[in-house]
Amino acid sequence: MVIGLEVHCELKTATKLFCGCPNVFGDEPNTNVCPVCLGLPGSLPVINQKAVELAMAIGTALRCEIRPSTFHRKNYFYPDQAKDYQITQYDEPINVNGYLDLPDGTRVGVERAHMEEDTGKTSHAGASGRIHGADYSLVDYNRSGVPLVEIVSAPDMRSSAQARAYAAELRAVLIASGASDGKMEEGSMRVDANVSVRRSPDEAFGTRCEIKNLNSVRSVGRAVEYEAERQIALIESGERVVQQTRHWDEDAGRTVALRSKEDAYDYRYFLEPDLVPLVPDSEWIHAVGDTMGPMPAVRRARLVELLGDAGDVTEAQVDQVATVVDLGLDGLVMAAVAGGVGSGLALARTANEAATDAESARRLDPERYVALLTMEASGALTATQAKAVLAELLSAGGGDPAAIAASRGFETMSEDSLAATVADVVAAHPEDWERYCHGDDADRKKLSQFFTGLVMKSTRGQADGKAVAAELRRLRA
Amino acid sequence: MAEPGRLTRDEVAHVADLARLELTEDELELFTGQLAEVLDHAADVASLDLTGVAPTAHAMAVSNVLRPDEVRPALDRDEVLGQAPSVEDHRFRVPRILGDAP
Numbered sequence: 001m002v003i004g005l006e007v008h009c010e011l012k013t014a015t016k017l018f019c020g021c022p023n024v025f026g027d028e029p030n031t032n033v034c035p036v037c038l039g040l041p042g043s044l045p046v047i048n049q050k051a052v053e054l055a056m057a058i059g060t061a062l063r064c065e066i067r068p069s070t071f072h073r074k075n076y077f078y079p080d081q082a083k084d085y086q087i088t089q090y091d092e093p094i095n096v097n098g099y100l101d102l103p104d105g106t107r108v109g110v111e112r113a114h115m116e117e118d119t120g121k122t123s124h125a126g127a128s129g130r131i132h133g134a135d136y137s138l139v140d141y142n143r144s145g146v147p148l149v150e151i152v153s154a155p156d157m158r159s160s161a162q163a164r165a166y167a168a169e170l171r172a173v174l175i176a177s178g179a180s181d182g183k184m185e186e187g188s189m190r191v192d193a194n195v196s197v198r199r200s201p202d203e204a205f206g207t208r209c210e211i212k213n214l215n216s217v218r219s220v221g222r223a224v225e226y227e228a229e230r231q232i233a234l235i236e237s238g239e240r241v242v243q244q245t246r247h248w249d250e251d252a253g254r255t256v257a258l259r260s261k262e263d264a265y266d267y268r269y270f271l272e273p274d275l276v277p278l279v280p281d282s283e284w285i286h287a288v289g290d291t292m293g294p295m296p297a298v299r300r301a302r303l304v305e306l307l308g309d310a311g312d313v314t315e316a317q318v319d320q321v322a323t324v325v326d327l328g329l330d331g332l333v334m335a336a337v338a339g340g341v342g343s344g345l346a347l348a349r350t351a352n353e354a355a356t357d358a359e360s361a362r363r364l365d366p367e368r369y370v371a372l373l374t375m376e377a378s379g380a381l382t383a384t385q386a387k388a389v390l391a392e393l394l395s396a397g398g399g400d401p402a403a404i405a406a407s408r409g410f411e412t413m414s415e416d417s418l419a420a421t422v423a424d425v426v427a428a429h430p431e432d433w434e435r436y437c438h439g440d441d442a443d444r445k446k447l448s449q450f451f452t453g454l455v456m457k458s459t460r461g462q463a464d465g466k467a468v469a470a471e472l473r474r475l476r477a
Numbered sequence: 478m479a480e481p482g483r484l485t486r487d488e489v490a491h492v493a494d495l496a497r498l499e500l501t502e503d504e505l506e507l508f509t510g511q512l513a514e515v516l517d518h519a520a521d522v523a524s525l526d527l528t529g530v531a532p533t534a535h536a537m538a539v540s541n542v543l544r545p546d547e548v549r550p551a552l553d554r555d556e557v558l559g560q561a562p563s564v565e566d567h568r569f570r571v572p573r574i575l576g577d578a579p
Contacts, residue, residue: 013546020549030558031569032551050546070534077497081573138568266495273532279540461489 001228004155017147018045029140038146039083051147064098080119088116109154120144164221172296223248319350327358335366360394372401
């Protein structure tokens with residue numbers, strides 16, 4: 001199979017592309033509108049400087065050539081644009097000829113990454129509640145004019161796994177470049193996939209279909225897989241693939257025909273007369289590049305380096321590294337390791353616990369985090385206690401880990417009191433103790449857990465499980 | 478048949494259709510002639526020898542006209558929707574759409 005992806009990314013600006021209306025998701029319908037985005041006569045668009053800079057940041061991150069560019073009007077009759085045209089970049093896009101390297105080493109070409117305005121949101125009402133039976137449509141223009149960058153890949157992907165990896169990596173890059181929040185569920189990043197199949201890599205590309213409505217990295221993989229199989233089945237049964245746009249139905253797990261390319265639209269593109277060209281000089285391009293932090297691939301490599309020899313890194317840790325970088329939490333891991341915490345513990349706590357509330361974790365004072373992990377590493381807190389303190393640190397938006405631990409009664413159990421508790425528990429269950437001492441390995445393991453559970457109960461979780469097991473072994477010897 | 482490259486009546490009918498304009502036979506005839514003259518003028522310009530002249534995208538030689546990313550107050554929703562012929566649920570109500578967004 002041959003796959004190319006087109007990704008629309010909403011830029012993280014305060015205002016829309018051509019007017020000062022707020023760029024916010026989820027506001028009441030038609031509250032963020034003005035004469036420009038409502039297409040009222042006499043209104044004029046003016047380009048948002050921040051949107052241009054974020055588009056250049058994307059171009060820089062994707063190793064594109066950043067060029068002088070112009071805007072066109074794309075004309076069509078559909079009420080999602082009040083003007084009856086969309087302003088977009090056509091034959092002179094701002095970014096061309098870049099690439100994105102996937103974690104497996106595949107290099108996927110990026111043909112262009114151009115700027116355009118988003119459309120309004122239409123919903124279809126009527127007896128049936130479905131698009132086709134709709135009696136009328138309702139339009140909300142809040143999203144109309146929101147700045148987008150459309151990133152068009154070359155047809156360089158050859159499996160659904162690669163398509164998934166590209167979508168995931170691009171999402172991470174868009175977040176890292178500061179251009180987007182990458183929230184696919186809110187439509188901040190929308191993916192269309194062009195899929196075709198052929199019998200061998202030597203053949204020319206087959207007829208392609210474009211799949212729309214891919215709202216998660218997972219659905220990109222599923223839809224591409226389904227579509228390739230559909231096309232193969234068609235060809236093997238002697239039919240041919242018709243070039244068309246298809247809609248991915250996530251619940252049904254299949255694609256359905258939306259329209260054929262035969263009724264392709266004639267958009268009558270022409271230069272937008274109300275806008276002048278964008279001509280970024282190298283000084284401006286470099287200034288944008290200087291504000292950007294390192295890209296995810298570099299940040300992942302740094303974390304892997306902290307873990308020691310690449311050969312020792314487990315598969316689970318590779319996943320943890322990816323999670324931590326995707327969520328922008330690698331700073332916490334780096335700080336913990338710099339503060340003397342073991343890299344394995346720092347990575348695991350960050351990927352497994354801090355990641356459950358990444359937004360709060362990103363705001364956490366790294367010093368507090370390091371202090372907490374140091375307490376766990378030194379044995380002052382058990383793993384269970386450390387997780388509980390971290391959860392409170394995150395939900396409260398900060399605090400002193402030592403104070404939180406004290407307020408919850410998470411004090412270090414002295415060795416003596418631990419030994420005394422273990423001795424009490426053992427004395428209260430002489431038969432079980434007998435079996436622990438003289439039973440087989442399976443018995444001993446089971447009873448060790450039994451005694452540990454009793455100690456935990458009697459100390460309300462303050463005891464360290466490992467220390468209890470060690471004490472049991474000592475008593476038996 | 479018209480001379481090569483000259484605008485045809487069918488092309489004008491097609492463009493009118495794209496623009497959702499309904500033209501009578503007489504109007505088609507009239508606009509075909511008028512538009513052809515406009516295009517002839519453009520063709521005159523296009524025939525000039527422009528070797529060494531940089532292309533321009535706009536009548537004014539200006540670029541990078543930008544505004545800062547600062548929020549300006551939006552319009553009052555009641556006022557906005559008050560201008561529309563039909564409104565439902567704080568949204569513009571428009572006739573049923575055939576097909577889908579391009």
